[in-house]
Amino acid sequence: MDIKFFEGLADKGVLDTGTVERMKSDARPLSVRRELLILLYFGVLLLSTGLGILIYEHIDTIGHLSIVLFVAAITSTCLAYCFRKANKPSFQKVESPNVWFDYILLLGCLTLLVFVGYVQFKYQLFGTQWGLASFVPLVLLAFFAYYFDHLGVLSLAIVNLGAWMGITVNLLELSRISVFDSEPLIYSGLLMATLLLALSYFSERKDIKAHFSFSYRNFGIHIMFLSLLSGMFWYTHWYLAWALFVSLFAGYVFVNARRNASFYFLLVAVLYFYIAISTVFVRLVFDTGGILNGRGGLYLVLLYFIASATGLVVFLVNMNKKLKAHDSL
């Protein structure tokens, strides 16, 4: 706080001198909470990465079983601590019992993933059922996220859900593992996004961990847009139809964002819609042929981007004015 500024106010009679005197004499301690938590985070990150590399480098001398036992020991110790210390589980928000709890739980969940992956890779715990190797941790992570009320673990579970759906589809197709570059992956993306949006809706509607709703919605909306855009690029002859789907979904997100006065989702809807419309425009220009298929087309595209982006800026200015009275994330 700028004490000189408040002294000026007191001189003008806007503020009583007692308040300013209190500000001057009150030696409040300086909070270094954020700084210490960042140090703690980097400590965990450096230590786990260093250990990971060390184990990898000396895998032949250490032996696979020792590594598996070591990782299992970390996982079980972390989870045992969390079960012992956790507050009573509830469908509402539950606070962490202490500062370290969230980090220990996260470490336990990460090593759980390493453990399952390692055991499956080395000892084929689930045989050739590779999907099961990601489904089991998915169920466990979802359970821990709800039981301990941890948004980070919930995000891990959602990512694991994506991996499970992706791997399952890819193994069915016996093709390479990549993101949204094949038909089944596009459809599994659409399915996953729908599932996440439904979960978001129900967690709010039924008031079961309502604060998880944002994470579900956030993942769901981005995955839906990415899947639809991938469809647009994959189905070259049907890109107009896919662009229409993108526009319809953008319209849905936009209307909801306006209703909830959410600037974030409004921006997301506008930007994805802009990508889709711009792609259609560029393709139409260069597919038309004739005079537009050369420098003329290039000029037109450049002018389009300048004009459309200017138009969108004006649009965002107006939306900001309309939403400002009741804004939220």
Place this chain on the structure above:
Amino acid sequence: MIAYNKEWLRLLYARGQYTDAYAEGYLSAEQYKTLYNGTGTGLYTPNIFIRIGMGLLTVVITVFGIALLGLLSGFDFDSIAGFLIFYALLCYGALELIVNTKRHYNSGVDNVLLFFTMILFVSGVRSGFNAHSAAGDLLASGLSVMYCSYLAYRFADAMAAAFAVLSGVVFVLFLLHLFLPTAALFPAAMLLCWAIYTWCTRLLAAASRPVYDFVLRGIALTALVLLYLSGNVYTVDVFSNELIGDAPLVTAGNTLTRAFYWAWTLAVPAVYILAGVRRKNIVLIRTGVIFLAVAVITFRAYHSLLSAEVAMILGGSLLLLTSTVLIRLLRQPQKGFTFAETPKAPAELNVEDLLTEKIITRATQ
């Protein structure tokens, strides 16, 4: 002259101060409401997400604008300096227009336009003058200082101020290099940065400066960063070798030179942290911690004592131990520091909403 209404900038500053004082419990809810209601301005500063969106779209407009103008003018690399400076001036014109007619202040649009006008101008003058010629370097950095300082003053912008300080230090180094050997340049840069930092902190401590508060803080932080970098072994080697064209000063230097720069690289971060703890200055503490990491990376770049994984394990353990001990220690405030959260203004008293409603009601009546 400053582009914004100074009174509005003062009101914005006052709003921030009132919110802090209310969060700290020095103002009652009633006092806060009354004071806050008097801080309405005509400046346009949207929500952070709208700001990001508008900034991204301005990048699109500027980049495609450059491409279009390049195509229309039959762009060739011989005339790149003129082209870049011309486009920088176009961005400046657009910035003036948006600020004067639409009153944009940190809206994303003005930030991006300011950034582009600065970068394009600096790149333009740099490529316009012969690289590695003393006069060219001097002229380019001198023009950059003038343009960035003008932008910092006109738009009360901390980023432009930071660029001005950076160009200023480079300008002084090039100027001194006309008379002094390379070895004397870096101690001169240290003194200059120290002087700038001291000047800014004294100005900030002497009186309340609502309009240029953030600019002065930006200059002080930049000077603090440059003060360390002007003695960091890696930056000294790169600057002396690649910009001035001499042998790398530390690597090719004698024992005394090496000892001095290594001591600076490793000890200054600790000095920053200690000074920050003594003065209860969070900026000094944060800068010190970041430079501690930079010092370790610099050391490892020259001397590989341990393998990467062992260094990570040791560093991680040290960080874990330090943070755990400090968290335990500061649960109860100790020597002016605490682990408790900084108080925030309660959400239930959303005065901004009340204020916006009032303005809208007034406008519709």
